[in-house]
Amino acid sequence: MLSDVIAVMRTGQPRSARVEWQAPWAQRFAPVPGSAGFQMILQGPCWLIPPDTDPVSLATGDVVFLPHGRGHALADSPSTPLVAPACDPNDGRFLQRYATATVGEPVGTGGPTAVTLCGAYQLDRARTHPLLDDLPGLIHLPAHLGRQPELRATVALLAAELQRPRLGTDAIVPALLDTLLLYILRAWFDEQATSGVATGWAAALNDPAITAALRSMHRDPAWPWTVATLASEAGLSRAPFARRFTTLIGEPPLSYLTWWRMTIAARLLRESDAPLSAVAHQVGYRSEFAFASAFKRRYGVAPGRYRCAGPPRATTARVGWSAR
Known part of the structure; x- marks a missing residue:
């Protein structure tokens, strides 16, 4: 299911x-709305300097994930003055230029060397999944x-590809970055589960009954699900399932299903040339009129106008959804 969530949110x-x-050395990374960023320490130590809390010591192998594009800084020491160099690794132009390479000359004046792996995922805020909204601003x-x-293995592979690009690196790096994001999220949710204080989506993804229902909706969003059939998938009776789902997810099962269907539809409209009737069918609507009405309630515009307002699309007949 995590892979579905990432697929619908990420753009580019x-x-x-x-x-x-x-x-x-000291580098300030400005906030980047509509993105999720990461920092990985390949060789350390160094310091993470958040805008509103005490500095955090980072060691080799540490991973920092910023799901909401939060501003921060890295430095060799908390006492080093922060600057904003011309090339900001949190800037999209910088990352585009250095997408598959090591940044040229080392930054600094010759003291002990630290090596970091930085990056960003561009997200479509109109399709942001509540799972991501539920995450804290900074995950260490x-x-x-x-x-x-x-x-750790994915970080090592990504670092090797960026340090020494070879045939196929342009295809390998994006795939590794997607894998990396999934492993970061899995690690954080696992830690929340073992801590015994998980709430919201962290608790939901560690609840076998709720996870079973979510997987069913993600696996086949076009199926005519009801609360009763979803409860059956979860192995619960109707009323207890509805209460548990609403408590953990924050909305009733069929409300989430409708939201998920419209989110899938929005992606299909922006990234494929499938006819509106085909998009409607893929998200569970037999009537194109009923689909258009539901879509307009969610996005404020008709499906055709939403599609026309989007970026250039790749021709794609169908987008598959897997429950992983």
Whole structure:
């Protein structure tokens, strides 16, 4: 299911760059609305300096994820003055230029070297999943021996591709970045589950009954689901299922289903040339008129106008949705 969530939100290609810093150095990363960013420490140590909390010491292998494009800074020391160099690795133009390469000369004046892997995912805020909204502004995943081996392996592969681009790197890097984002989210949700204080989506994704219902909706959004059939998928009776779903997700099951269908439809309209009737059918509407009415209630415009207002689209006959 996490892969579906990422697929509907992300727009364009994710970007990343490997940057070498030589002390003294300090880099301010401005807020970037409509994006999710990350910092990974390939060689350290260094310091994360959030705008409103105390500095955090980072070590080799640490991962920092900023799901809401929050501003922050990195530095060799909390006492190093922060500057905003001409090339900001959180800027889309910077990441486009250095999408598959190590940034040229090390930044700094020759002191101890730190190496970071920075990057950003551009998100369509109109299709932001509540799962992402539920995340804190900053997630720090410290490196622990034996913890999250898949995440560490993906970081190592990505760093190797960026340090020494070869045939196929342009295709490998975006795939690794998508994999990386999924592993970051999985690691955070796993930590919330083991902490015993998970709430909202973190609790929902660790509830087998609610997860089963969500997977069913994501696997086949066009199916004529009812609260009763979703409760059956969850292995619960109707009323207890509806209460549990609403408590954890924040809205009733069929409200979430409608939202998910409209989110899928919005992506299909922007990224495919499928006829409106085909889009309506793929999200569970037998009538194009009923689909258009539901879509306009959600987005404020008719499906045809929404499609015309979007960026250039790739011709795609169908978008598949998998429950993973």
